[in-house]
């Protein structure tokens with residue numbers, strides 16, 4: 001009997017609650033929208049610093065020229081009294097290759113980014129791609145905006161077979177490990193791979209890694225990417241990334257959190273790279289060098305021959321405060337299909353390594369920086385890909401190109417479900 005009464009009052013309670021909730025749902029969703037709008041406005045105010053001058057790029061971006069001492073890095077409590085290093089104390093030695101920024105001789109060397117067509121930033125400012133409210137609204141949450149998901153770094157040393165066929169990240173990379181590394185360099189062919197779903201991306205980059213592949217992995221990354229979610233279009237963009245805890249709380253793309261200190265007034269992180277290679281036509285590439293300054297301990301980045309972009313202060317990292325234990329170069333895509341199926345999101349040029357120059361994408365002159373601050377050819381280069389019938393990698397070496405590899409593929413095809 002007691003149980004019966006309890007049962008009835010339970011049902012009554014349910015009915016009352018349901019009625020209350022029906023009337024409150026509309027108001028609640030209204031409040032949620034208002035709260036989200038407020039959160040977006042607050043975050044935009046944090047990200048977009050006051051500009052000395054703004055330049056509208058043909059691709060729709062706005063590039064804000066922000067005074068160098070007002071850049072996002074200085075929101076970091078540890079950087080409150082930081083004196084900006086305008087140059088690295090040391091530059092790695094042994095640049096032995098012709099480092100022209102492009103394979104084609106016709107291109108003017110100053111046209112590395114599309115926004116340059118409409119202006120330049122004055123001295124003592126840095127160009128920052130303005131974040132728009134649409135950028136934030138595309139993100140799963142304002143907090144996750146500008147951050148990679150967990151587990152997005154390939155670990156060739158321990159492949160978990162259960163992960164291989166899950167939806168997720170797919171790679172085709174070359175790597176070295178087993179030594180201490182103080183930097184890495186590569187000249188990367190630039191393409192605009194097709195992205196099937198807006199929540200996927202395709203990138204080509206180098207990774208400078210410290211620590212194990214646990215929760216405290218340190219990573220510095222740079223290269224080019226196509227990411228409709230992050231940028232709202234399919235353009236190929238220059239990017240950097242860093243994390244000191246395996247993509248959890250720390251780090252971000254570009255200047256979307258405080259950390260990287262930019263000193264260069266000409267190159268904007270996240271801006272569109274121009275021009276792009278064509279299948280069977282003109283080929284373009286960018287050179288990226290990241291190295292640890294032996295004096296101050298900061299990790300510097302250089303783009304092409306001419307542009308020292310800035311640095312990641314050593315204190316951001318644990319393992320990388322000392323040295324890197326692994327270097328990776330190559331491509332990564334996000335595949336959103338479950339159960340071992342693939343989308344047709346392309347990596348590199350979207351063509352397999354077998355096709356070779358001007359058809360498949362390449363990394364050439366891959367090098368590492370050793371303990372004595374010398375650039376050297378890497379020893380014992382390994383390769384890794386989850387499923388070579390979808391995306392593949394093939395290494396080689398030659399007098400002109402040093403150590404190189406072709407990589408990439410079309411994703412879904414008759415051999416890759």
Ligand SMILES: *[C@@H]1O[C@H](CO)[C@@H](O)[C@H](O)[C@H]1NC(C)=O
Nearest residue numbers: 076077078079080081082083
């Ligand atoms: C910055 O300098 C001020 C004044 O010298 C000092 O009080 C403060 O503790 C310093 N802050 C940091 C984070 O070093």
Ligand SMILES: *[C@@H]1O[C@H](CO)[C@@H](O)[C@H](O)[C@H]1NC(C)=O
Nearest residue numbers: 161162164165339340341417
């Ligand atoms: C992944 O799926 C493919 C195609 O369904 C299959 O051939 C392959 O054996 C699977 N690999 C693993 C590691 O389960």
Ligand SMILES: *[C@@H]1O[C@H](CO)[C@@H](O)[C@H](O)[C@H]1NC(C)=O
Nearest residue numbers: 194195196197228232233234
């Ligand atoms: C990006 O490319 C995809 C696939 O080609 C296309 O469906 C989409 O409309 C493009 N997005 C934009 C913003 O241009």
